[in-house]
Amino acid sequence: MKDVYMPVEWQSGGGETGEIGYLNPNDQRCCGHCGVRGTDHEQYAYKVECTICGYVYGANGSDMHKRRCPACQRGAPAIRYWKTIKS
Numbered sequence: 001m002k003d004v005y006m007p008v009e010w011q012s013g014g015g016e017t018g019e020i021g022y023l024n025p026n027d028q029r030c031c032g033h034c035g036v037r038g039t040d041h042e043q044y045a046y047k048v049e050c051t052i053c054g055y056v057y058g059a060n061g062s063d064m065h066k067r068r069c070p071a072c073q074r075g076a077p078a079i080r081y082w083k084t085i086k087s
């Protein structure tokens with residue numbers, strides 16, 4: 001198996017909570033999305049970084065404002081935020 005490197009461009013989503021650099025009340029930072037759809041209706045999957053433990057994961061844009069870290073805050077399981085060959 002060979003990993004294919006695919007360059008992605010991170011972009012901010014709509015609203016304050018979708019902006020790159022947005023920090024929610026649970027200390028989760030929004031890193032933007034790269035066009036991958038989330039699991040929620042009409043949502044993008046955002047890359048989110050926990051500023052407490054450093055865990056990086058994916059979350060729906062609609063959850064961004066209240067997201068908790070799956071690693072240290074018992075948040076919901078992460079979703080895929082990166083592009084694959086098929087998407």
Ligand SMILES: [Zn+2]
Nearest residue numbers: 050053069072
């Ligand atoms: Zn964490």
